[in-house]
Each structure stands twice: as structure tokens, then as C-alpha cells.
């Protein structure tokens with residue numbers, strides 16, 4: 001291969017490698033919102049361990065911050081209307097209700113984190129059951145698939 005056509009070849013390959021990154025396809029959209037949900041899951045599970053007193057509680061405020069920050073990113077991840085994964089089509093059919101629930105979730109977890117910073121971790125945890133509205137949203141909008 002002459003070096004000029006070799007160069008063209010390399011340039012074309014480089015472009016191909018860039019293209020998928022530039023355009024989020026349906027799988028990317030679904031993967032992204034599932035990554036956010038799994039982040040919530042890990043942080044909520046860590047908090048659960050603390051609440052059951054199986055590990056020390058030194059990191060409570062950091063976990064509340066992480067949940068609040070992640071919750072604040074969640075609505076954006078559902079804005080593209082891409083049914084699939086475990087999301088029921090109702091997410092987009094009932095968008096006003098779904099987005100209200102997600103905004104309430106973000107607001108309440110942010111309040112929880114703020115209270116913990118201002119008044120300590122026990123005060124922050126006082127509303128933990130109401131703030132973590134995971135199950136109530138999932139009961140309506142998620143169709144859990146059996147794990148392989």
C-alpha cells in the first residue's frame with residue numbers, strides 16, 4: 001500500500017471510530033439511564049447497610065450527597081422517548097406524572113442532604129423512607145425483567 005492511501009485508510013478508520021460516539025442510538029439512551037439508576041441502587045444499598053448497623057455510619061452525608069446529585073441527573077436521562085430496557089411506555093405516555101415524581105425525588109433527596117449538612121446525619125435520615133420513593137415509581141413505571 002502506498003503511504004498516501006494508507007493515510008486515507010487510517011483517516012477513514014478514525015472517523016468510523018468517532019461516529020458512534022457522536023450519535024447516541026437507542027441502546028446508548030437506555031444504557032445511560034440504567035447507569036444512573038444503578039448508581040442510585042449502589043448508594044441506597046450502602047446507606048441501607050449503615051441503617052441496619054452492619055457498617056459504621058461515618059459516610060452517611062457523603063451517601064446522601066451522592067444520591068441527591070444522581071437524582072438530579074435522572075430526569076434528563078429519560079427525556080429522549082426511547083421505550084425499552086425495563087421502562088414501561090407509560091413513562092412517556094404519562095410524562096407529566098413521571099416527571100413530577102422524578103422532580104419530587106430529586107427535591108426531597110436534596111432536602112435530605114441539606115438537612116444532614118446543617119443539622120447532622122440523624123436529622124438528615126429522618127425522612128429517608130419518604131425521600132427514597134424508588135419502589136413507588138418502579139411499581140408504576142418499571143417492568144422488572146428476571147436477571148439471568
Ligand code: HEC
Pocket residue numbers: 030033034035037038040041042044084085086087088091098101102105132133134135137138141142143
Ligand atoms: C420517578 C421514577 C423512578 C424513581 C424515583 C427511581 N427509579 Fe429506578 N427506574 C425507573 C425506571 C423507569 C427504570 C427502568 C429504566 C430502563 O430500564 O430503561 C428504573 C430502573 C432501575 C434499576 C434497574 C437498572 C438496570 O440496569 O436495569 C435500578 C437498579 C433502579 N431503578 C434503582 C432505583 C433506586 C435505588 C431508586 C431510589 C433511590 C430509584 N431507582 C428511583 C424509575 C425510577
